[in-house]
Amino acid sequence: MxxxxxxxxxxxxxxxxxxxxxxxxxxxxxxxxxxxxxxxDITQSNRNILTEGSINVLKQMKGDVNVTVFASEDNTAHGENYRKGVRDFISRFQRTKPNIHVAFVSPAAQPKLAQEAGIKAEGELVVEYQKRSEHLLPPYAEQEMTNLLVRLSRSHEKPVMYLDGHSERNLIGVKNNDLGGFGEQLQKKGFKLFNPDLTIAQDVPMNGSMLVIASPQVNVGAVEVQKIKRYLDNGGNLLWLLDDNNLHGLDEIANYIGLEVSKGMVIDGSASQYGVDPKFAFASQYGEHAITKNFMLRTMFPEARKVTAYGTDANGWKVSNIIDVAPNGWLENNPKELDAKASKAVFDEKEDVKGPTNIAVALDRIYGKKGQRVVVVGNANFLSNTHITSESNLDLGLNMVNWLAGDDSLITIQPKPLKDMNVTIPQSGWGHFWAMIVFMPIFGVSFGLFQIIIPLALLVTGVVLWWKRRKA
Structure with missing residues (x-):
């Protein structure tokens, strides 16, 4: 043409x-x-996107977040990429909350500014929200950043008070049965811990966010009980953790909130599939309450007891059952079978009660201009140092404390630390052969199969095809 x-x-x-x-x-x-x-994100630990807990925390933060990064200029020739690493890390948070503003300051160029800010390390972050600020040191992790944002979001600094001196599970204790791990997590979330000595103090201080009673093993004195009752009369919040139906002198407090604790213990028929004793009760069903809203994680309660509370016109409490355990189990009321190994316990229709069994109640009532809140759990062991990391016990415990403190917006599932996978190269056989091909060093550099061999093979194939077509 x-x-x-x-x-x-x-x-x-x-x-x-x-x-x-x-x-x-x-x-x-x-x-x-x-x-x-x-x-x-298709990584094993979703390391490139935020977890649900972090996203929920960011969504409830209303104002701007300002992040000042004290890091030197990037120098790719020397492998220095401080600022790029920070941008990549914070960008994950900015996708959910765009009004996170980042500014970079070079400590070498502005040493006075770095000194005034109290900077101690290259790449240190100063995070500011609502005129409050905290520092975050590298290496960065989502869990640490989210904890920092939660602390900055907390609108008060009222301490968490805990009863001590009666062989309770201590919130700062390091023994297996203590709650030191839980107390440490509370401090990371911005709570302060305080132990009022009720044998000396005139009353339980009203400037605390709540009082924690964690399964005393020695009777609480009558004078101390009256001080706790006056604290409740004045609108104080309470977290009461029980290991059995022995109230150790706190019967008047139980009557005050209409509480009953079973003599029997929960036996979980499905515990065997998790490889644990049937006295370990599992929960995956929860009542409709702010503490357990959208909470669909499994929790574990060793040697749990049934708890029941009754709201009346006289006491004014609104009662919610919040944790049902052992749907395939029962409440064992035979002391002889409880004394023996739980594996020998057999359901008896005459004296035992089929599951699921409620082991926790949340009570609230109107008091003056503010509400009053109480949570009672028929198990303290689930927050002990031994079991705090079991299942999602920590998440549930933190939700209870946030609700009692009035921080309903901070009730969320906590972010989990990343889990790295290690590649183990076999020492012999075909596995060793293929591993050597994939990770084989070339010219002293470990580029391997996908970075050198395959691209080089494609290049050679292309040249050969081009040469044949040219001669054709």
Whole structure:
């Protein structure tokens, strides 16, 4: 076909129109990629996106968050990428909360500013929210950053008070049966711990967010009980953890909130599938309450007891059952079978009660201009140092404390630390052979199969095909 001037002009117009459309398409894709972000993380620990707990914390933060990063300028030639690492880390939070503002300061260029800010390490962050600030040291992790944001979000600094002196499970104790691990987590969330000595103090201080009674083993004195009762009379909040139905002198407090604790212990028929004693009761069903809203994680309670509370016109309490355990188990009321190994316990229709069994209640009532809240759990062991990391016990415990403190917006599932996978190379056999091919060093550098061999093979194949077609 003869190409004349008219045809050449048509082809030019067609090609020009195609180029214009192509450039418009590229610009549109660029605009959409800038305005809208979609990410899917296929790593084992979802290390490239935030967990649900972090997202919930960010959503309830209303104001701007300012992050000042004290890091030197990036120098790729020397492998120094402090600022890039920080940008990548904070960008995960900015996808959920765009009003996180980041500013970089070079400690070398502005040493006075770094000194005034109390900077101790390269890459240190100063995070500010609602005129409060905290520092975060590298290496960064989502859990530490989220904990920091929770502390900055907490609108009060009322301490968590705990009863001591009666062989309780101590919130700062290090023994297996103590609650020191839980107390440490509370402090990371911005709570302060305080132990009022009720044998000396005139009353339980009302400036605390709550009083924690964690399974005393020695009777609480009558004078101390009256001080606790006056604390409740004045609108104080209470977290009461019980290991059995022996109230150790606190019967008057139980009567005050209409509480009953069973003599029997929960036996879980499904415990064997988890490889534990049947006295370990598992929960995956929860009542409708702010503490357990959207909480669908499994929790574990060793030697749990049934608890019941009754709200009356006289006491004004609204009662909610919040934890049902052992749907395939029962409440064992035979002391002889409880004394023996639980594996020998057998359900008896005459004296035992089929599950599920409620082991925790939340009570609240209107008191003056503010509400009053109480949580009672028929098990303290689930928050002990031994079991705090079992299942999702920590998440549930923190939800209880946040609700009692009035921080309903901070009730959330906590972010989990990342779990890294290690690659173990076999020492012999075909596994060793293929591992050596994949990770084989070339010219002293461990590039391996996917970074050198395959690209090089594709390049050689392309050259060979080009040469054959050229000679054809």
């Amino acid at each position: 003869k190409i004349n001037h008219k045809l050449r002009l048509q082809l030019l117009m067609q090609n020009s129109f195609f180029v214009i459309l192509f450039l418009v398409l590229v610009s549109l894709v660029g605009y959409l990629s800038r305005e809208y972000h979609v990410a899917r």
